[in-house]
Amino acid sequence: MRLEDRLKAEGRRLGFHRVGIGPATELRRAREVLQAQQARGIDPAFVPKEISLRTDPQRWLPGARSLIAVALAYPRPPRPAPPDREPRGLIARYACFEDYHAAIENRLERLMRFLEDEAGRPIAWRSLVDTSPAVDRAVAEQAGVGAFGKNGCLFVEGAGSWVLLGAVVTDLPLEPDPPVELDCGACTRCLDACPTGALEPYQVNSRLCISEATQLRGPLPPERRASLGRSLWGCDICQQVCPWNRGMPEEPGPLQPLSQVGANPSLLEMLTLSRRGFLERFAQSALNWRDEKVLRRNAAYALGNLRRAEAVPALAERLAHDPSPTVRGAAAWALGQIGTPEARRALEERLAHEADEGVRAELEAALTAGRWSG
Ligand code: SF4
Ligand code: SF4
DSSP: OOHHHHHHHHHHHTTOSEEEEEESSOOHHHHHHHHHHHHTTOOGGGSOSOTHHHHOHHHHSTTOOEEEEEEEEOOSOSOOOOOOSSOBOEEOGGGGBBOHHHHHHHHHHHHHHHHHHHHTSOOOEEEOTTSOHHHHHHHHHHTTSOEEOTTSOEEBTTTBTOEEEEEEEESSOOOOOOOOOOOOTTOOHHHHHOTTOOEETTEEOTTTOHHHHHHOOSOOOHHHHGGGTTEEEOOOHHHHTOGGGTTOOOSOOSSOBOTTTOSSOBHHHHHTOOHHHHHHHHTTBTTTTSOHHHHHHHHHHHHHHHTOGGGHHHHHHHHHHOSOHHHHHHHHHHHHHHOOHHHHHHHHHHHTTOOOHHHHHHHHHHHHHSOOOO
């Protein structure tokens, strides 16, 4: 058996759904996407000045010869909440499983040790797990793991886009795999379903994407708050509507589902999430790099979007006592959206005591631009 085939067999044994090999040459497609985004001024935080650092494997490992990319498939999230009257938020499917970073890193390390034994010589290699979404996907595409759909996701045969990606760059010369072909044809379902118009064919505008917004710190611009709907973390809409994803994996994969996360947490519980509560619930999940304040803020925006009057006492309590000005500001906005007389009273009372200028501005905006019912 060829070394490349032994590598792939070992990767499958370790739980990877797909292992692919590509040349360690420039990621031309990723460079073009990043250059186009930079020219249009899209989210400079995601577009570094020196694009070659993100797209040239020789900058990651001088003398590199090959890219090895892997895809870990994940199935349906655990335990959807049964229907009840509780206002509930949404957590993206990948975050309902154990943190994939460590799961992929550990397996990649074992895979590279295997490869070193098989090659019979020391190998120079470097992990590329979660370098950035654009680059992870471009490496996987170059290694023949999958192909892009119009929603900007990478589709892998037998798993759809429900995959998490990782890769290494190495000095070991390996025979590359052919590219995967995928043709969306005339389908535009993902583009039509995206609630914010963030999708252009094969590109996501991170300035409009809900998934990006849920992960940002600080107050979101008012126009982005309504677009969140009831999202607490991430957004799966453009994957859920895709016909390529129909019937994709239901059976358990190598990632452990986290029953304590749940795909639909109570928004009122998330609104009061403490540091300890965050760690108990999310420390093992891939959203552990953020903190409880972001989830409290998103819960407040979601309650404002749902306009549930029973949330007014909880929002008024956050407005008065939350230590984070961002969360107090989000609670003020949500009360303005709910627009009941009790919500107005809570805003007026807080205005008499609030010292933070940013929150005072939120209070004034909510009192003037809120959806007051009379
Ligand atoms: Fe649109 Fe959601 Fe897809 Fe982002 S993740 S492009 S907001 S559907
Ligand atoms: Fe392609 Fe249609 Fe899937 Fe979008 S929804 S990625 S256009 S097949």
